[in-house]
Amino acid sequence: xxxxxxxxxxxxxxxxxxxxxxxxxxxxxxxxxxxxxxxxxxxxxxxxxxxxxxxxxxxxxxxxxxxxxxxxxxxxxxxxxxxxxxxxxxxxxxxxxxxxxxxxxxxxxxxxxxxxxxxxxxxxxxxxxxxxxxxxxxxxxxxxxxxxxxxxxxxxxxxxxxxxxxxxxxxxxxxxxxxxxxxxxxxxxxxxxxxxxxxxxxxxxxxxxxxxxxxxxxxxxxxxxxx
Amino acid sequence: xxxxxxxxxxxxxxxxxxxxxxxxxxxxxxxxxxxxxxxxxxxxxxxxxxxxxxxxxxxxxxxxxxxxxxxxxxxxxxxxxxxxxxxxxxxxxxxxxxxxxxxxxxxxxxxxxxxxxxxxxxxxxxxxxxxxxxxxxxxxxxxxxxxxxxxxxxxxxxxxxxxxxxxxxxxxxxxxxxxxxxxxxxxxxxxxxxxxxxxxxxxxxxxxxxxxxxxxxxxxxxxxxxxxxxxxxxxxxxxxxxxxxxxxxxxxxxxxxxxxxxxxxxxxxxxxxxxxxxxxxxxxxxxxxxxxxxxxxxxxxxxxxxxxxxxxxxxxxxxxxxxxxxxxxxxxxxxxxxxxxxxxxxxxxxxxxxxxxxxxxxxxxxxxxxxxxxxxxxxxxxxxxxxxxxxxxxx
Numbered sequence: 001x002x003x004x005x006x007x008x009x010x011x012x013x014x015x016x017x018x019x020x021x022x023x024x025x026x027x028x029x030x031x032x033x034x035x036x037x038x039x040x041x042x043x044x045x046x047x048x049x050x051x052x053x054x055x056x057x058x059x060x061x062x063x064x065x066x067x068x069x070x071x072x073x074x075x076x077x078x079x080x081x082x083x084x085x086x087x088x089x090x091x092x093x094x095x096x097x098x099x100x101x102x103x104x105x106x107x108x109x110x111x112x113x114x115x116x117x118x119x120x121x122x123x124x125x126x127x128x129x130x131x132x133x134x135x136x137x138x139x140x141x142x143x144x145x146x147x148x149x150x151x152x153x154x155x156x157x158x159x160x161x162x163x164x165x166x167x168x169x170x171x172x173x174x175x176x177x178x179x180x181x182x183x184x185x186x187x188x189x190x191x192x193x194x195x196x197x198x199x200x201x202x203x204x205x206x207x208x209x210x211x212x213x214x215x216x217x218x219x220x221x222x223x224x225x226x227x
Numbered sequence: 228x229x230x231x232x233x234x235x236x237x238x239x240x241x242x243x244x245x246x247x248x249x250x251x252x253x254x255x256x257x258x259x260x261x262x263x264x265x266x267x268x269x270x271x272x273x274x275x276x277x278x279x280x281x282x283x284x285x286x287x288x289x290x291x292x293x294x295x296x297x298x299x300x301x302x303x304x305x306x307x308x309x310x311x312x313x314x315x316x317x318x319x320x321x322x323x324x325x326x327x328x329x330x331x332x333x334x335x336x337x338x339x340x341x342x343x344x345x346x347x348x349x350x351x352x353x354x355x356x357x358x359x360x361x362x363x364x365x366x367x368x369x370x371x372x373x374x375x376x377x378x379x380x381x382x383x384x385x386x387x388x389x390x391x392x393x394x395x396x397x398x399x400x401x402x403x404x405x406x407x408x409x410x411x412x413x414x415x416x417x418x419x420x421x422x423x424x425x426x427x428x429x430x431x432x433x434x435x436x437x438x439x440x441x442x443x444x445x446x447x448x449x450x451x452x453x454x455x456x457x458x459x460x461x462x463x464x465x466x467x468x469x470x471x472x473x474x475x476x477x478x479x480x481x482x483x484x485x486x487x488x489x490x491x492x493x494x495x496x497x498x499x500x501x502x503x504x505x506x507x508x509x510x511x512x513x514x515x516x517x518x519x520x521x522x523x524x525x526x527x528x529x530x531x532x533x534x535x536x537x538x539x540x541x542x543x544x545x546x547x548x549x550x551x552x553x554x555x556x557x558x559x560x561x562x563x564x565x566x567x568x569x570x571x572x573x574x575x576x577x578x579x580x581x582x583x584x585x586x587x588x589x590x591x592x593x594x595x596x597x598x599x600x601x602x603x604x605x606x607x608x609x610x611x612x613x614x615x616x617x618x619x620x621x622x
């Protein structure tokens with residue numbers, strides 16, 4: 001089963017004369033276990049597409065199947081269920097400032113693991129896997145940008161998602177940290193067979209991808225560029 | 228059941244506490260503000276209960292079944308006199324065993340050689356009768372048989388100066404009315420407590436009372452009449468007969484009715500009850516506004532984090548409980564220091580004013596409930612802000 005299948009997906013903001021269509025009939029898919037890159041400049045509709053694939057808003061027109069569930073006409077409740085099967089990585093990591101690295105990861109595990117001890121054990125193992133075993137009790141403000149993004153990766157992988165959505169995960173990192181973070185994400189996802197849809201305009205990441213889509217002016221097509 | 232449900236909703240991670248703890252200054256300011264509001268409520272309720280206690284202590288101590296007072300008497304601080312002969316009419320009512328006239332008047336007096344006069348409530352009655360359930364009065368009743376001799380209330384406020392201490396250390400003391408017209412001798416002490424109208428109390432024979440309060444009371448005109456019945460089970464029927472006898476000329480109360488009437492006057496008719504009640508509401512509002520401000524700012528500051536949590540699959544209920552937990556933590560952690568500070572202030576004010584302001588379970592539970600309630604209401608209003616946490620805004 002393909003984790004993401006979009007067919008003729010359209011999305012617009014505003015109404016009446018102020019209506020502005022951002023996505024113009026997009027069709028694309030993400031294959032199981034692959035790392036798929038979606039590249040495009042700012043304002044191309046990347047973020048809107050990501051919010052739709054992430055079941056963060058309802059689909060207006062077209063069809064979007066995420067992890068086997070149709071997002072169009074889905075209820076908020078069913079979209080929450082879809083989201084719980086997705087790992088999210090954000091551009092600015094979006095960690096909870098008042099929680100330590102361990103607590104940030106353990107918090108998400110509350111949704112899937114009822115036993116608090118197992119949650120802590122799993123959160124610790126994940127943070128060790130991303131090389132932060134020595135920073136378990138550090139708050140986000142005490143970590144470097146790269147370390148925060150590693151915590152975010154551990155948090156995204158904590159619920160053992162079938163799909164990971166990553167939005168410009170290298171945007172706030174220097175080039176070496178950025179490549180390290182993406183390589184780490186790729187390794188961990190390949191090991192457990194998770195699919196990754198990574199949105200970026202960082203062309204240095206193209207080597208890490210199994211498939212690349214380009215998005216421009218609200219339209220998606222296979223990447224034809226060279227690097 | 229509720230606790231388990233809450234734990235299941237939030238897991239074992241005390242996120243609400245961790246969020247509050249992360250910003251200690253804001254937390255401290257919030258706790259101080261809400262604690263001050265709780266203190267304000269405690270003070271108002273303390274003053275109110277102190278007023279009611281002080282106003283009724285005298286009535287509480289009376290040994291009587293029924294009390295007759297003039298319809299013009301609104302409260303125990305200002306008695307209207309009525310003819311003593313009216314009281315004796317009640318002896319004709321079946322079931323009445325005994326009647327005792329009582330004089331109550333306010334006099335200003337000071338220690339001989341003293342400068343500052345103090346206001347005293349003078350209670351005068353026949354020393355052959357015991358009308359007050361106070362052991363020191365019972366034991367020293369013979370001392371007031373001598374005209375001009377009185378017992379002095381040692382539980383009065385600090386305005387009374389060193390009278391009680393001087394009597395205790397050196398024996399009887401002479402006092403003089405503030406118009407220098409008469410002197411009297413304090414020959415013993417008892418404890419009743421001051422009121423809002425008088426700094427302390429004097430107990431004397433009816434003869435002495437008529438001498439000292441000659442400007443306010445006349446022989447044959449009394450302040451209140453105590454009526455005792457032969458059979459305690461017949462109090463109600465005797466009261467009914469007395470009411471029929473007196474009509475609108477006199478009011479006839481049982482002791483509990485007299486106390487309730489007094490409390491009702493101070494609570495509803497006098498400005499005191501209204502002022503203290505208003506003060507309690509003000510404290511409640513101040514607390515509510517502070518909690519609302521703290522929670523609203525907190526939710527606003529964490530809006531992006533809350534939107535992220537929604538994106539990660541947490542439901543609205545998780546965030547609602549989180550904010551309510553923060554409100555509860557603020558309420559509890561503010562209430563405890565407020566309770567301790569209030570108890571200390573009560574003790575201080577009791578010592579200074581002579582009015583018994585006591586921290587009771589009722590007051591503690593009431594202020595705690597109000598604090599929790601106002602925090603919950605403020606949290607409920609602040610929760611509206613949670614709607615702004617749009618998970619789609621995280622990308």
